[in-house]
Amino acid sequence: MTRRLHSLEGRLSLLLLLAGLGGVAIYIGVTEWPLPQLLAWLHADLKVGEAPPVRLGSVAGLVISVVVLLPMALWMASVVMSPVSRLLRALEGSVASYRDGDFSLSLVVDRRDELGELITMHNALGQTLREQRQHLVQRELLLDTVVQNTPVALVLTDGVGRVAYANIAARHLFNEGRSLHGLDFGEVLNDAPAALREAIEQGEDALLTVEMDGSEETFHISQRAFRLQGRPHRLQLFRRMTRELSRQEVASWKRVIRVISHELNNSLAPISSLAHSGAELARRGELDRLPGVFATIGERARHLHGFIAGYASFAKLPAPRRTAIAWTPFLDALALHCQFRLLGDPPSQPGWFDAAQVEQVLINLIKNAHEAGGPDDEVTLALQVVGRDLRVVVADRGPGMSETVLAQALLPFYSTKRAGTGLGLALAREIAEAHGGRIALANREGGGLQVALLLPLGGVRDS
Incomplete structure (x- = not known):
């Protein structure tokens, strides 16, 4: 009950009650007592004879009550709203400071009502924002330190190609250590090798070797477009790969x-x-x-x-001699060298590859599938046309590969077999890439491994 009386609602209710009682008292005083008696006494005192009784009507009583209560109501309203107005002005200044990034302000008001609770919550919000701002500044400082000292050259350009940010490596790579901020990156690249400029203009990731300072340098370029604060930007990363490749x-x-x-x-x-x-x-x-x-x-x-x-x-892998390949004789010849189960029917469209090289790849893949330890009848071969590519999948139900082995299985000379040379999958990868395709390994659901060989159809991506 005490807390409710101290609340803003309780104070307003009490003041309204007092105002109502005051209005009733004034109305009674004007219409009943003591104002009529006072008027009668004055009339009797000023005139000779007996003074008639003086009573005001209800309308006159209401008018006089309003005239008396109006200043009192204004005064009471100012008393009630004064702390609210001060608090609102303080909150307005605090919010303006927050908008400008200043979270150091706190409000000090000793109140035990709803306004006091609001002030406490506001101060708690300010403390949280200050802590988050401090943590953010520390993270930004750490990130800037890392980015500035990384050996990868980083250049961030805005929508018109001007440099918005560049780290130390980028300044040394493109501007002899001087700042790049605000410069037109296209003009900065005028002194760069032509191959590097062309790779950047294409806007795609690239790995290229250029001649710089009298020696060859290999770069890996990564480029990404995104919006920063609602405006288009482009991030370009230039990583020197010469030492890594060496x-x-x-x-x-x-x-x-x-x-x-x-x-x-x-x-x-x-x-x-x-x-x-x-x-x-x-x-x-x-x-x-x-x-x-x-x-x-x-x-x-x-x-x-x-x-x-x-x-x-x-x-000394020779360049592939691609020709149109009919599937039936090709699969019959493959079956003479290894055992597999064909899933589905071969595509109606003929293949387009070097038959001897792809046959050697499939022999190695099917042999590996049998050596994986699964059932021989679960070694399958599937042929499927996906878009403009031929997808050849060799699958088994062996134990599959760990993530580490999957990541390195296509590297030359990497093998988990005691007597393995590590050339089978590497040779398959070389042949696939020579055809303009690729090879991918993945574990199967339910156990086993599948190796997918993707080759272009009909001379697509031929060179």
């Missing part, structure tokens, strides 16, 4: 050397041992055992020859 090249050569060394040791060590054993058998005259020794040496030599030939075929 490291990858060295790492690839190291892998090649390790694989070749391992395979050579696995073949040369038995050959050396067998040669020594053959010489010992010949010395002792045990000639009947020599053919077996020579046969084993020949088998290891053929294995080593096949291994080296596989590397040579990967390194």
